[in-house]
Amino acid sequence: MHPVKPALIVICGPTATGKSGLAIALAKHLQTAILGADSRQIYREFDIGTAKPSPDELGQVPHYLINICNPQDLFTVAEYQEQAQSLIDRFQNQGKIPLLVGGTGLYIRSIIAGMKIPRVAPQPKLRSQLQALSQPQCYAMLQQVDPQATTKIHPNDRVRTLRALEVYYVTGIPISEQQGENPPSYPIWQIGLDCFQPEHLQARIAQRTTKMIQDGLVEEVEILCEKYGANLPLLDTLGYREIKQYLAGEIDLATAEELTILHTRQFAKRQRTWFGANEQIQWFDSEDPELVEKAIEWIDTALCTVIR
Incomplete structure (x- = not known):
């Protein structure tokens, strides 16, 4: 890679669209790091239900802003913005273009729009x-x-x-x-991932939910409830809430799985609406067999504009 001027690449989109896999491929190609933009993956021990990258994936390229908080800690958008921008500055100073990757729209917007956020902790x-x-x-x-x-x-x-x-x-x-915004002066290239045929995303969500349960989501929730108490706010989030209902005897496991799939589909719809309002995003089909090659080609073309 040639030295480049400061820039940032964003990979965003609805849940279950394969953002982590594409990010790893791009990070290897660019010899850079991934900065997480997921409001639940920042928490330690919440692994399966947040679809956190596996230990193997985390070891393939440097990952940051994942597993940085204890489950009972409060982590504000302002804190996220401060830590993310510090890392972006660090990698840019090294001549690298970091990847900001995730589905939490507010986290991403805090960076790309330069949101001015009052540094006032809850009182x-x-x-x-x-x-x-x-x-x-x-x-x-x-x-x-x-x-x-x-x-x-x-x-x-x-x-x-x-x-x-x-x-x-x-x-x-x-x-x-x-409040207000002060966008960065460096170029930001935004890649959006989605299934261009909605029924394909529905299938991916169902398959991933089933795999989460097979991989031990119930056991993960049991351990977290025992360690932190069932009233921990994080345990009332998507996937964990439904399994907690099952563990409480309120519903059976099949119903918990069905509800998780339903609620995840609703969440993906809200994400699609959020990101769909951003006209700067270049969208790619998650189901495209040439996805990685096309994304790399698009980024390489964009890079030509900032190579010294």
């Missing part, structure tokens, strides 16, 4: 005091301290109202003055 005591008030009361308070924010926050949006008040009372600065 349980303050939040508790605010939650004791009604939504109309909280919204009226927000109108007083940050009227600009209320032009973008619906009067019934309690979550964003409380967050805006929290930021203001901690920093003394309206959240509307702390």
